[in-house]
Amino acid sequence: MCQTTYEVKSMVKISPLTKADIKAVVLLEEAFLKETLGEELLESELNSNITKFYVAKIDNKVVGYIGRYAYLDEAEILNFVVDEKYQRKGIGQSLFDQIKKDLPTLKRITLEVRPSNAKAINFYTKNGFQNISIRKNYYQNGEDALVLMKEYL
Numbered sequence: 370m371c372q373t374t375y376e377v378k379s380m381v382k383i384s385p386l387t388k389a390d391i392k393a394v395v396l397l398e399e400a401f402l403k404e405t406l407g408e409e410l411l412e413s414e415l416n417s418n419i420t421k422f423y424v425a426k427i428d429n430k431v432v433g434y435i436g437r438y439a440y441l442d443e444a445e446i447l448n449f450v451v452d453e454k455y456q457r458k459g460i461g462q463s464l465f466d467q468i469k470k471d472l473p474t475l476k477r478i479t480l481e482v483r484p485s486n487a488k489a490i491n492f493y494t495k496n497g498f499q500n501i502s503i504r505k506n507y508y509q510n511g512e513d514a515l516v517l518m519k520e521y522l
Contacts, residue, residue, distance in 0.1 A: 381460050383467050386422035386434065388412060393431035394424065401450045404509055406436070423467050425451070425460045435464040439472055446480035449489075461492060469521075476521055481507060481514035493517050 386394065391411045398405035414420040419440055425433040433451035437444045446468070451461045469475055481504060482489050498517040507514035 380427050381432070381463055382426045383423055383463055384426065386411065386415065386424050386436075388415060390424050390431055390434075394422070394434050397431065397434065397450050397452060398448060401453065402448065406448055420447070421471060422447075423464055423471075425455075425464050427455070433460050433464055435468065437468050437471075437478075439475075442472075442474050442476040444468060444472055444475055444478045446478065449480070456488070462496075465492075465496060477518060478521075479516060479518045481516055483508060483512050484515055485512065490515070490517075493519075 391408050394411060395405045395408055411422065414422065414436075420436065420438050422434060422436040424431050432455045435449040436447035438447055439445075449461070449464065451464070468478065479501075480493070480498070482493065484490075496519065498519045500515050501518045502516040504514040504516060506512075
C-alpha cells in the first residue's frame with residue numbers, strides 16, 4: 370500500500386542531529402550525494418552556535434537531513450538530502466522549513482547545487498531561490514556548482 374504525502378509527513382519527526390545519528394547521515398550522503406562531510410566534521414559541529422544539523426526520522430530511522438551555517442541574518446545550506454524512497458512526500462520541505470523556524474529573523478539564504486541535480490533545482494525554485502552565480506569545478510568530480518539565493522523580505 371502506498372502512503373499519502375500527508376500520512377508520511379505526519380510520521381516524520383524533525384530533531385537536531387545527535388551523535389547517534391551521524392553514521393546514518395554519512396550513509397545517506399554517500400548513497401545519494403556521492404560524497405560526505407564525514408563523521409569527524411559532523412561530530413565537531415554538534416555543539417556549535419552557528420552550525421546546526423537536523424534529521425528527519427520515521428520510526429527512529431534517519432530518512433533525511435539538512436545542515437545550515439548561520440551568521441547574523443544570513444544562512445547557508447551546507448548539505449541537504451532525503452532518501453529517494455521518501456522523496457516527494459513533504460519530508461524535504463519539513464527539513465527546509467525547520468531552518469526558517471530556527472532562524473526567525475533570517476533575511477537571506479544561499480546554497481550550492483549541482484547543475485545535474487534537476488530534482489533539487491526544482492525544489493529550490495519552488496521555494497523561491499534564484500540562480501546568482503556559478504562556481505567552476507566546485508565538486509570533487511569537477512562539476513560546477515550553481516549558487517542559489519532566497520531573500521526573505
